[in-house]
Amino acid sequence: MAEDAPRRVLIVEDEDNIALALDFLMGREGFDHARISTGAGALDLIREMRPDLVLLDIMLPEVSGYEICEAMRTDPDLRGVKILLMTARGSSVERRKGLALGADGFIAKPFELKELRAELHRLLDEAA
Template identity: 65%
Template structure:
């Protein structure tokens, strides 16, 4: 008989307290274990040590940009299973293209509707069905 399903871990890297608070409430309601960094400084090291299933990553951060963090994570084969959802209040097309080009698994514009974010988080954390 299979044991309990482990809770999914999410790391929020967001410098705006109001957005981080909204994300905290959403992730708590959804049953995810989560933690937050308010700066890009040390983010890659934290991802390496905590091995989250998903990183909610702001593009504009003090210390290091979300793009830089995303690039570093994608260059590390040990972190290949970490999903990255980038968030930004910047220009839609250019920012989205930049995030996806740097290896993000998804992109959401701020301000976002919580139901849209919830759907993206679920999409990224739902395992793909086995082939065949």
């Protein structure tokens, strides 16, 4: 990918109010981004879009973020895609489970946009 090409981020989030805030942040940061609101179809979209990072809610309709994370880490074509898990259940147990399944980061909702922005840049800069 060319150095000046925008980073691609896929938002997998079912709550519209959170997705709107994320959409605003992604646009402000200059990321090329898309959103899907259910877990079903997320893996197909990830394979099609080939994002640099997936911003992945854990509690999703149909297929959980944990299941998507695990499937991504067992797919050789998707192993290099960064995963930032988001959840309203920000316990240490949830964090450990997400990281054990292969997530690169974890952020508890509600989060400050500044905190999320820092985490996005940390993960994307690692990938560069």
